[in-house]
Amino acid sequence: ETGVTQSPTHLIKTRGQQVTLRCSSQSGHNTVSWYQQALGQGPQFIFQYYREEENGRGNFPPRFSGLQFPNYSSELNVNALELDDSALYLCASGQGSTGELFFGEGSRLTVL
Amino acid sequence: QKEVEQNSGPLSVPEGAIASLNCTYSDRVSQSFFWYRQYSGKSPELIMSIYSNGDKEDGRFTAQLNKASQYVSLLIRDSQPSDSATYLCAVKSNQGGKLIFGQGTELSVKP
Numbered sequence: 001e002t003g004v005t006q007s008p009t010h011l012i013k014t015r016g017q018q019v020t021l022r023c024s025s026q027s028g029h030n031t032v033s034w035y036q037q038a039l040g041q042g043p044q045f046i047f048q049y050y051r052e053e054e055n056g057r058g059n060f061p062p063r064f065s066g067l068q069f070p071n072y073s074s075e076l077n078v079n080a081l082e083l084d085d086s087a088l089y090l091c092a093s094g095q096g097s098t099g100e101l102f103f104g105e106g107s108r109l110t111v112l
Numbered sequence: 113q114k115e116v117e118q119n120s121g122p123l124s125v126p127e128g129a130i131a132s133l134n135c136t137y138s139d140r141v142s143q144s145f146f147w148y149r150q151y152s153g154k155s156p157e158l159i160m161s162i163y164s165n166g167d168k169e170d171g172r173f174t175a176q177l178n179k180a181s182q183y184v185s186l187l188i189r190d191s192q193p194s195d196s197a198t199y200l201c202a203v204k205s206n207q208g209g210k211l212i213f214g215q216g217t218e219l220s221v222k223p
Contacts (some may be wrong), residue, residue, distance in 0.1 A: 042116075042200050042213030043156065056208030080147060090155055099144040099204040101211055103155040 003027060004104035006091050012110045021095045021107045023091030025072040033101060035090040036068060043090055049074060078109075086111045101102040113138055116203050118214035126222050131188040133217050135201030138182070144204035145177060146211065147186045151197045160186060191221045 003026035013019050025032050031050045035043035045058035049068035063079040072093070078085060088108050092101035118135050125131045133147075144163055148156035162175040162184065164170045174187040184203075188195055198216040205212055 033210065039217070042215045043201075043211075045210040047210070050209075056210050058210065087192055088155075094209070098161065099209060099211070100146065100158060100161055102158060103148075106155045 004093050004102055005044075006089075006092060006104035006107050008107055009105065010108045010110075013081050014112050015081055015083060017081050018077065019081060019109060021076040021078075021089050021091075021109075023074045023076070023093075023104060025074065025091075025093035026102055029072065029093035029095055029102075031094050032068055032072060033092045033094075034074070034076045035064060035092065035103075036060075037088040037090060037106075039087075046076065081111045083111050085109060113201055114192040114214075115139065115212045116201055116214040118199075118201050118217045120215055121211075122217040122220050123217055124220045124222060125191050127191060127193060129191050129221075131191045131195065131219055131221070133186040133188075133199050133201075133219065135184045135186075135214055136182055137184070137201075137203045137212075139203065139206065140179075140182060141206055142182075142203045143206075145175070145184045146202040146204075147173075147175060147184075148202060148213075149197045150200055150216065188219075189218075193221045194223050195219060196221050 005024045033048040034046040037043040045104045048056040088106045094101045145156040150156045158173040176185045201214040202211040
């Protein structure tokens with residue numbers, strides 16, 4: 001167990017709705033990253049936060065947004081959901097220096 | 113060319129054999145490399161990190177890195193059915209701290 005917790009574990013939304021996913025980082029870690037993993041694919045980087053500032057973003061549209069809070073917890077928000085947003089959303093935390101990231105159990109989003 | 117490439121498999125080996133998983137990457141200046149194990153329906157679990165050329169051993173796992181050839185591999189000795197999973201190779205990008213993943217290799221260890 002990594003100490004990274006995510007909620008909810010599963011959720012179903014309809015196209016056009018909005019969703020917020022939450023993550024609590026492992027104690028002592030100062031970076032939090034979000035990844036999207038479609039079925040049969042490797043995780044794709046969405047963005048990373050360090051000290052509450054976004055410091056890297058992958059090839060995702062602006063309707064994917066996030067926040068990191070002072071206690072290192074984080075949120076991923078997705079607006080105007082599309083069918084292709086159906087995936088496993090993974091939160092990962094790390095200390096930054098080693099590059100090692102430790103993943104939570106993920107939130108599986110289904111968009112109908 | 114994909115940034116990180118792996119054979120998708122499935123790779124099938126008998127119990128007790130050595131499983132060899134391979135990964136190539138495109139960014140020549142990459143410095144940090146990772147192997148994750150992902151069981152079906154679960155999240156990725158970090159099993160090995162490697163930063164220098166050569167071999168790094170941890171129990172039944174050995175990671176091998178050859179930066180000149182831009183090649184990373186993972187060997188699993190004495191493979192067990194519980195090793196059956198998808199193995200993801202990841203490379204740390206030099207643009208920030210993001211990890212770039214391959215698509216994963218599915219390993220099946222047959223009793």
